[in-house]
Structure formats: C-alpha cells, structure tokens
Amino acid sequence: MDRLTGIGVSSGIAVGRAVILTQRTEVMRFPIPPDRIEREVQALHSARDLSRQQLRDISARIAQGPASELAALFDAQILMLDDEMLIGQAEKIVREERVNAAWAVHRAYEGLFELFSKMEDPYLRERENDVADVAGRLRMNLRHGARGPKELLSQIDGPSILIADELTASVAAQLDWSRVQGFATDAGSRTYHTAILARSLKVPAIVGLHDASLRIVAGTPLVLDGTTGELVVSPSPEAIDEAQRRAAWPRRKGTGAGEAGPIVTTDGVRVRLEANIELLEDLEYLNEYGAEGVGLYRSEFMLSGRALESVTEDEQYAMYRSLIEQVAPRPVTIRTFDLDERQVSRDQLRPERRRTRPGLRGLRLGLANPDLLRTQLRALVRASAHGPLRIMFPFVTGVEEVRQARAMLTAEASAFGRIAPGQIQVGAMIEVPSAALAADLLAPDVDFFTIGTNDLIQYSLAVDRTDDRVSDLYEPLHPAVLRLIRVVRRAAARHRIPVSLCGEMASDPALVGLLVGLGLTEFSMTPGAIPIVRQVVQELSAQDARRLAGHALRLATAAEIEEYLFDALAASAIQRSPSS
Ligand code: PEP
Ligand code: MG
Numbered sequence: 001m002d003r004l005t006g007i008g009v010s011s012g013i014a015v016g017r018a019v020i021l022t023q024r025t026e027v028m029r030f031p032i033p034p035d036r037i038e039r040e041v042q043a044l045h046s047a048r049d050l051s052r053q054q055l056r057d058i059s060a061r062i063a064q065g066p067a068s069e070l071a072a073l074f075d076a077q078i079l080m081l082d083d084e085m086l087i088g089q090a091e092k093i094v095r096e097e098r099v100n101a102a103w104a105v106h107r108a109y110e111g112l113f114e115l116f117s118k119m120e121d122p123y124l125r126e127r128e129n130d131v132a133d134v135a136g137r138l139r140m141n142l143r144h145g146a147r148g149p150k151e152l153l154s155q156i157d158g159p160s161i162l163i164a165d166e167l168t169a170s171v172a173a174q175l176d177w178s179r180v181q182g183f184a185t186d187a188g189s190r191t192y193h194t195a196i197l198a199r200s201l202k203v204p205a206i207v208g209l210h211d212a213s214l215r216i217v218a219g220t221p222l223v224l225d226g227t228t229g230e231l232v233v234s235p236s237p238e239a240i241d242e243a244q245r246r247a248a249w250p251r252r253k254g255t256g257a258g259e260a261g262p263i264v265t266t267d268g269v270r271v272r273l274e275a276n277i278e279l280l281e282d283l284e285y286l287n288e289y290g291a292e293g294v295g296l297y298r299s300e301f302m303l304s305g306r307a308l309e310s311v312t313e314d315e316q317y318a319m320y321r322s323l324i325e326q327v328a329p330r331p332v333t334i335r336t337f338d339l340d341e342r343q344v345s346r347d348q349l350r351p352e353r354r355r356t357r358p359g360l361r362g363l364r365l366g367l368a369n370p371d372l373l374r375t376q377l378r379a380l381v382r383a384s385a386h387g388p389l390r391i392m393f394p395f396v397t398g399v400e401e402v403r404q405a406r407a408m409l410t411a412e413a414s415a416f417g418r419i420a421p422g423q424i425q426v427g428a429m430i431e432v433p434s435a436a437l438a439a440d441l442l443a444p445d446v447d448f449f450t451i452g453t454n455d456l457i458q459y460s461l462a463v464d465r466t467d468d469r470v471s472d473l474y475e476p477l478h479p480a481v482l483r484l485i486r487v488v489r490r491a492a493a494r495h496r497i498p499v500s501l502c503g504e505m506a507s508d509p510a511l512v513g514l515l516v517g518l519g520l521t522e523f524s525m526t527p528g529a530i531p532i533v534r535q536v537v538q539e540l541s542a543q544d545a546r547r548l549a550g551h552a553l554r555l556a557t558a559a560e561i562e563e564y565l566f567d568a569l570a571a572s573a574i575q576r577s578p579s580s
Helices: 034-065 068-081 084-097 101-117 122-145 148-154 169-174 192-203 237-246 281-289 299-303 313-327 364-369 370-386 397-418 433-437 437-446 453-460 477-495 512-517 527-538 542-552 558-576
Strands: 002-005 007-010 013-022 027-029 160-164 180-185 205-207 221-225 231-232 268-276 294-298 331-335 388-392 426-429 450-452 498-502 524-525
Touching: 007 192, 013 180, 013 237, 013 370, 027 101, 027 498, 034 068, 034 084, 034 101, 034 122, 068 084, 068 122, 084 101, 084 122, 122 180, 148 180, 160 221, 180 221, 192 205, 205 221, 268 281, 281 313, 281 527, 294 299, 294 313, 294 524, 294 527, 299 370, 299 498, 313 331, 313 370, 313 498, 364 370, 364 397, 370 388, 370 397, 388 397, 397 426, 426 433, 426 437, 433 437, 433 453, 433 477, 437 450, 437 477, 437 512, 450 477, 453 477, 477 558, 512 527, 512 542, 524 527, 542 558
Parallel strands: 013 160, 160 180, 180 205, 268 294, 268 524, 294 331, 331 388, 388 426, 426 450, 450 498, 498 524
Antiparallel strands: 002 231, 007 205, 013 027, 013 221, 221 231
C-alpha cells in the first residue's frame, strides 16, 4: 500500500483499477487479461501488415512522380517494420507485461530512439525520425481498430480510475464517465482548468501528483479521495470495502448515447451541436451521439498521405457526394484543403500531425495553386447537387482572399449550370487574428463564420503548441482570445450571418457556459463530446451564462478567469445539491 498526495479538486471517493493515459504521446496504457494476449499480438501484426501496404503504396506513387528519389525513404521504413527490435520487442512487451499493443509499440520505439540518438554517424542518427514515423503509423493503425480512449476504456473490465499526465478537455469529454470513477493528473495546481473540468463532470479528482502516471502500473487497484487529495495505491481489501461504502457520489449519467431532439438551455435558448469529421468512418458516430450535422469536414484528411495533385476531381466528387448523402437531410460544411506548402506534393500529411506553420497555407495556398483549388471547387459544386452543402475556406486573413475564392466558386458553379449562384453557402474560418479583428469587413462577403480557436489561440498568443518551452502559454481563456471571440460574434450579429465555433474549445464541457454567455449558440466538435456538452447546455441558463461571461471579460488574466469559472461552478454545484 502506497499513498500519494496531491491536490483534491473535486470531492468524492472513487475506487477502481488504474488506467494510464499518457497524452504527450497520445498512447493509452492498460492491462490486458491473459486470454486477450493473442488478440493483442494479432492486432499488432495486422497493424504491421496494413502499415507495410500503406508504405508500399506511397513508395510506388512517389517513385513515379518528380521526386522519385524520395521513394527510397519509404522503402527503408518498410524494412524497419520487420525489424525485430521494433515489432519483435513490442510483441515481447505485450506478452511479458500484459499491456496493450499500442503502448508496447511506444515502449519499443523509445528503446530504439535512445539507441539511434547515441549514434555517432549523423546519417544513422537522422534515421530516428523514420523510426518515429514508423512507430506513429503503427500506433495510428492500431488505434484505427480501437478508435480512441472511449472505446479503449470500454474494453476494460470493471470500474477504473484514470491516471493521466494531463487531461485535455477534448479527451475528457469523450470518456464514458459512468465507467471511469475518478481521475488524477500529474499536472499541477496551476491547471485550474482540470478542476473546472472535474467539477463540471462531477467526478472525484486529484491534480498535482507529479509522476503518478509513470509510477503507477496499469491495472493496480486504487482508492482516490478527491476531498483530501489522497490516492492510495494497492489498498488493503478492508480499505477498499470502506472506500466503497463511502463512494456514494451522485454520479453523472453515462455519456455514451446521443439523445434526439433540439437542445435548449433552461431558459429556452436553442443551441446547435454539430460534429467535426476527418474520416468517412467517423460518420457512424453522428447518429450515435446525436450530431445535428457536420460542422467541419477537414477535407485534407481524404488525401491520407497522397500528393494533392494525385487526387482527381472525380475521386473528390465521389467522396463529397457520399459524405453529403450519408448526412442528409442534415447539413455538411466542407472545408477546402487546409495544407501548407510542404504538404502539397509530398507525403507529409498524417492525421496525427498538426500544422503549426503559418506562411503559404490554407486558402492562401489554394489561391497560389489555382488549378488545385479550382479542381476541389468543381468537385464540391457537383456534389452540392446531392444535399445541403456549405463550403468553408480555411486560414482566411482578409477580404481580398475571400473575394477571389468566391469568384472562382461562382465561375465553377456557372460552368456546371445545375446549381444556382448563391445556392451553396460560403463561409470563412476565423482563425487568424487579422480575420477576427476585420470580421465586420469580411461579413458582407460571406454567408457564415466559423471560429477556429485552435489556430486563433496559437496565432493571437504567438504560441506554438508543439514547442515545449512555450506550450504552457497556450491559454484558451486568455482575455485576448475571449475578446476576439466576442468581436467576431458581434460582427456576425450586426451583419445577420450565423457564426459557429469548431475548435477544441467547443468540446470542453467546462467552457460551454462561457461560450454560450459570449453569445455563441452553434458549435462543432469531436463527435464523442456531443453528449456531455449537450448535458451541460441543458443544465445551463443562458442568462446566467451571459452574466458569467460579462464578468469574465473584465478580468485581466487567464488564471483569474479560470479561478472565477471554477468558483462559479462550485457555487452552482452547491446550489444544485440536495439540502441533506
Ligand atoms: C481550428 O483552428 O480551430 C480548427 C478547427 O482547424 P484545425 O484544427 O483543423 O486547424
Ligand atoms: Mg485551424
């Protein structure tokens, strides 16, 4: 029995087995029963076969293109796939430590990485990037079968307690909190956000446990006390019994299933929740979670590693048409390719890679390569004949870009002939500060706005999230971010065009109240977050939310805003709790 003490941020007792989530590497580690070992090893081999096939396809395509010499890089990656030190080692870890395959791949990769980074030969040292790439591909293909933390957790027997290095809202929102009894994070007291999250989810939680996610072995029994901040590792059977008696915490309902019907706040404000989609396979979640449409389809994901030029108009048309038909009569918003120049003709785009570079990207890149943009617009115009479609341009920085793009779209629509001009709604993503500040100038040229907070935060705060030295400063609650959102919302209202928000902020149950208070009523988010966000909205009074936002906007720092939200949430939880 071992006791770790952190800061209790959401009261209540939780009892369960440890599930470890390491978000830095996006890998979840959990124990598997002996009878699942063969299945896990099989999954590992299937992921290797799929990866090999993908790499062969890429290599063959590249060998025929202008940069044919790059094909050898992928041939080298294929060889790595068969290296005993990667797959062989991962298999050994699965068998000996009885953990899931994705985690075993991660561990094997770390061993190899260390080996490569010690090498003198610069050529060999550079190969560490290829190893990272191969391991990432394997993990992605393994994930494809398991589909994220929610499904992974559903494979675990019995109640669990989540131990994470940090817990982002979008992951938290996708977990089934009827199965996860509580959570604890390594991240420290500074992260008030985790506290807000825990309270809005109504689960016992501790923060500031430093290295608990490294020290605790997956599957270990735990007792978590969110009031005292104490986490007992491997408690005695008596301690478990006692904790179970005390664990009569009023649990939130399961958040798995979607309900039908319009979503309204307690004072009757209608809120629309749509889904962000990257892959057609994700559409199956639309009905399950009750999405009212697709608010963001990130079209660049259809390339899945292929060069942009190689995707034909017909191929795009078939894909968009299928998307529209599957979602109809609900609307689909397709965003034109959001790539940067590195990704146009090279195999650089992987779903797990985030773009961080400004420069020639998004709509700018499309306008600089008009033939490619025109091809996409033609495919979209043709597809729009099959259901309600909205087209959205990414990374807009000013009015000229939108006007040029719209003119191209009008020309394609006229040439097609079967679509009346104006039949397709055209919107701008507001994700660069210049677009936010000039939203009133942009509004007359578009039919709708969609606020992309992921980039808006990054560019307004000058913080590259992948740079460890500053990633701490990435603050969704920074006063400047909230003000930019308000500016955009007001410009949209003045020009009577709809505005939605589709960044990660939308899937954060702790922030929904604030966003509704800022006047937003349309959100698009990762599908799994819809049930929990719906629940929060339905318990919310828009009038109270407006008061909350009004006060938050007068505060000077993100930390003050977080603290204020936390206190407000705690106060409303007390008001709601029965007066026993
Ligand atoms: C955003 O920037 O908030 C957004 C939704 O776009 P992406 O995450 O695809 O950059
Ligand atoms: Mg963006």
